[in-house]
Amino acid sequence: MVMKRALVTGATGDIGAAIARYLIERDIQVIGTYHIESKTVDSYTDKNFFLVHLDLTQESSISKCIQDIHETYGGIDFLVNCAGIKMDGALDTLSRDNVREVIQVNLLNTILLTRECLPMIKENKGRVVNIASLSGEIGNNQQTNYSASKAGLIGFTKALARDMAKYDVSVNAISPGLIKSRMVSSIPIHLQERMVNMIPQKRFGTPRSIAELVYFFLTNEENYITGQSIKIDGGLSM
Numbered sequence: 237m238v239m240k241r242a243l244v245t246g247a248t249g250d251i252g253a254a255i256a257r258y259l260i261e262r263d264i265q266v267i268g269t270y271h272i273e274s275k276t277v278d279s280y281t282d283k284n285f286f287l288v289h290l291d292l293t294q295e296s297s298i299s300k301c302i303q304d305i306h307e308t309y310g311g312i313d314f315l316v317n318c319a320g321i322k323m324d325g326a327l328d329t330l331s332r333d334n335v336r337e338v339i340q341v342n343l344l345n346t347i348l349l350t351r352e353c354l355p356m357i358k359e360n361k362g363r364v365v366n367i368a369s370l371s372g373e374i375g376n377n378q379q380t381n382y383s384a385s386k387a388g389l390i391g392f393t394k395a396l397a398r399d400m401a402k403y404d405v406s407v408n409a410i411s412p413g414l415i416k417s418r419m420v421s422s423i424p425i426h427l428q429e430r431m432v433n434m435i436p437q438k439r440f441g442t443p444r445s446i447a448e449l450v451y452f453f454l455t456n457e458e459n460y461i462t463g464q465s466i467k468i469d470g471g472l473s474m
Contacts, residue, residue, distance in 0.1 A: 246319030254443030413469025
């Protein structure tokens, strides 16, 4: 049986890496993207994992990335848009570049990358999963640019799902809440404790919780779920 192949953007981040590993363990080949090479990149040695460079701040990088995938790997079945950035602060303290770059990476160029992948996905009756954020569902303090970008990604998910339904291609989003990551670990302990107490389950989520749902969206046989944004937040948004 021919292995399915997924493109996972942001595969060297905490959530992206967890998704990549989870898919590989379940016999899906993964092409992961990275922006800035690091030790994390060097640690990937699995024979079913491949790395390509992608800089979502540059539109030209998208075309090169997709060209490399076509020439080297032949194509993809699945797309998982996980790459993203944030630059937090009150709106009146953010520079134009702070606003522009977050929207560009998280929304505009993610849309353009998806557009470039659609011919491959349509041909293979594949699937698309967008990693959004709870901030895009409910808004978050000091995150106007980030919340707007992720809310836009959720709207994009719903609209694209309508367009792709006739090709039997499902498109869904996942909105993580507070997930254990390098970002959360950098927060002072007393603030982490305050954040945990806001969550009904009284704990942070793990990147694996995101990976499990991604895998389900990519592989469930009925493929009758589309245009949805599922919150993984321990009940925080209830």
